[in-house]
Amino acid sequence: MSEVLREAVSAEAALREMNAKTKPLGALGYLETVGVRLAILQNSLEPSVDRARVCVFGADHGISDEGVSAYPRAVTAEMMKNFDRGGAAINAIAQSGSVEVEVINVGVDAELSSLANVRSAVVRRGTRNFANEPAMSDAELDAAIRVGADAGRRAYDDGVRALGIGEMGIGNTTSASALLCALEDVRVEHAVGRGTGIDDDRLAVKRRAVESAVSLHCTRESAPRDVLRCLGGLEIAAMAGAALEGARLGLAIVADGFISTTAVLAALHIARARSNEELESLGRSLFFAHRSAELGHRLVLERCGAFENVDATALLDLGMRLGEGSGAALAMSLLRAGAALMRDMATFESAQISAGDQAEQHGV
Numbered sequence: 001m002s003e004v005l006r007e008a009v010s011a012e013a014a015l016r017e018m019n020a021k022t023k024p025l026g027a028l029g030y031l032e033t034v035g036v037r038l039a040i041l042q043n044s045l046e047p048s049v050d051r052a053r054v055c056v057f058g059a060d061h062g063i064s065d066e067g068v069s070a071y072p073r074a075v076t077a078e079m080m081k082n083f084d085r086g087g088a089a090i091n092a093i094a095q096s097g098s099v100e101v102e103v104i105n106v107g108v109d110a111e112l113s114s115l116a117n118v119r120s121a122v123v124r125r126g127t128r129n130f131a132n133e134p135a136m137s138d139a140e141l142d143a144a145i146r147v148g149a150d151a152g153r154r155a156y157d158d159g160v161r162a163l164g165i166g167e168m169g170i171g172n173t174t175s176a177s178a179l180l181c182a183l184e185d186v187r188v189e190h191a192v193g194r195g196t197g198i199d200d201d202r203l204a205v206k207r208r209a210v211e212s213a214v215s216l217h218c219t220r221e222s223a224p225r226d227v228l229r230c231l232g233g234l235e236i237a238a239m240a241g242a243a244l245e246g247a248r249l250g251l252a253i254v255a256d257g258f259i260s261t262t263a264v265l266a267a268l269h270i271a272r273a274r275s276n277e278e279l280e281s282l283g284r285s286l287f288f289a290h291r292s293a294e295l296g297h298r299l300v301l302e303r304c305g306a307f308e309n310v311d312a313t314a315l316l317d318l319g320m321r322l323g324e325g326s327g328a329a330l331a332m333s334l335l336r337a338g339a340a341l342m343r344d345m346a347t348f349e350s351a352q353i354s355a356g357d358q359a360e361q362h363g364v
Contacts, residue, residue, distance in 0.1 A: 014039040020347040030313060034287070034338030037311070041252060041284055042161070046343040049252065052332040053100040054164035054325035055151045055242060056083060056090060057235035058118075059107035060126030061171030062135065063213070068174045068206040070196040073126070076170050077110035083168070084115040090166065090324040099329045100160070106147050107234035108169075121147040123234050130178070130213045134230040141229040141237055148241025155251060162252040162335050164289070165239040165260045166325020170196075173294065176262035178210045178231040180296055182218040183269055184303045193258075193295025224269035232266065239263035244271060244278070247285035252335060256328040257292035257321060261300050268307050283309035289331035290316035 014036040019025055026032065038047035058080050064073050082088045083103045086095075094101045104119045105112050109126040112118060123143045127135035136144065148165075155163045173195035180191045188207045198206065217230035228237055240263045243253045255261045264286060271278040288304070291297060291314035305312030315331045 008043050009039050009045060011036070011040055014045065014342070017045050017347070018342060020349065021341065021345045022348055022351050022353060028341065030315075031334065031338050031341065033311070033313075034335060035342035038252065038335065038339050039342050041250060047339040048343065049162045049332065049336045049339045051100070051158070051160045052162040052164070052335070053102060053155050053158075053160045054090065054094060054166055054329050055155070056101065056103045056166045056168060056325050057106050057148065057238040058103065058168040059234035060109040060169055061175055061233050062127045062129030063131060063174050063209060064171035065129050066131050066205065066209045067202060068195075068198070068209055069170050070198045070202070071170050073109055073170050076108050076168060077112060079168050080105060080108055080112055080118055081115065084117045086117070088324060089322055089326050090329060093326050094329040097329060097333050099164070099332050101325075102151065104147065104151060104238070106144055106238045121150070123147065127233055130175070130217065130231050131209055134217060135175070135232055136229050136234070136237070138229060140234070141225065141232070144234045144237035145241035148238035148243070149245035151238070152242045152245035152249065152251065155246065156249040160251065162254055162332055163242065163246045164254040164256060164325050164328025164332065165242050165263065166256045166328055167235045167239060167259050167323055169233055169235050172233050172235065172259050174206055174210060175231060175233040175236060176259040177296055178213055179227060179236070179262050179266055180300050180303070181210060182214045182222065182227045182231055183224065183265060185220060186299065190299055191296040195294070224266060224273055228266050228270070236263045236266070240267040240270065243267045243286070244282060247282040248278070251285060252287055253282075253285045254287045254289050254328040254331055254335070256289050256325045257323055258294040258297040258300065259323055260325070260328070261288060261297060261304065265300055265304050268304060268310065272307070279307070280309050283307060286310055287331065287335065288312055288314050290314050290318060290320060290327035292327070293319045293321040
């Protein structure tokens with residue numbers, strides 16, 4: 001797949017083509033917007049999402065030592081084994097929709113090198129406990145971002161057109177909530193939810209841990225990279241890297257739920273700090289699979305949408321809160337449908353429908 005020039009198909013040309021299709025104007029709602037956006041992204045009025053992949057990044061979190069999750073850290077490793085066997089929700093959903101899955105171990109606190117269907121790219125076995133010290137060093141952050149960037153490049157080289165990003169890691173809603181609070185100056189009660197289903201007492205512990213950690217490590221002037229280094233997870237940094245590199249290569253990037261959307265938010269902040277060109281490239285590429293039931297997701301979607309050139313419309317709202325890239329895998333069918341409308345649906349001219357019939361179709 002060769003790299004593309006992305007500005008030759010303008011928004012006006014793509015919208016004009018979609019409006020010429022044999023349907024009333026706007027009758028297919030946001031699905032039309034998906035088709036238009038893919039045409040612009042792929043520089044083609046015949047866009048395609050024939051090959052789609054979800055990358056699931058796994059890692060553990062030192063903050064789990066604070067008792068912020070309903071499950072012990074060992075569950076991350078057990079779920080990686082489940083992915084390897086093909087028994088997880090993401091495996092079933094992806095198979096039902098002909099979506100590829102690549103599982104990548106960025107930092108699970110277990111020996112998993114024997115798993116044939118899990119790519120090993122371990123930076124370290126879990127982050128440090130950010131209640132006490134930064135989660136990662138500069139070198140570890142760079143390495144985790146590079147793991148994600150490598151996944152984006154692999155997808156591109158394999159001919160993938162849409163790349164979903166998902167995760168697995170006990171404690172990662174705590175990390176994502178802390179990132180949201182620090183990056184966007186959000187109050188903990190608006191960002192910190194129940195994650196794996198914790199009770200009120202543990203929720204209070206989780207909120208105190210986030211509030212204390214943000215105060216310890218960050219100020220309003222903190223650089224986005226430093227926020228990610230101090231409060232992030234290895235898998236969150238990897239997802240940010242995948243989003244940045246995949247967008248640079250012209251892939252559609254499909255964020256999953258709360259955690260992966262927060263990774264995208266971090267990527268947007270990092271891109272804005274680096275260059276307008278990188279920010280525009282990322283914004284043009286982003287699609288958001290669904291609106292999660294996790295407390296902070298609606299807010300993080302709004303904050304992503306506040307960036308210029310970012311359409312943070314959630315494609316689905318099914319009350320899901322699993323992660324694993326499950327929503328991203330489901331959303332691929334909608335991207336494929338939007339591309340098919342633009343590519344395969346007849347126009348009034350090609351269908352030889354008269355002006356009078358066009359008016360009737362358009363409800364005039």
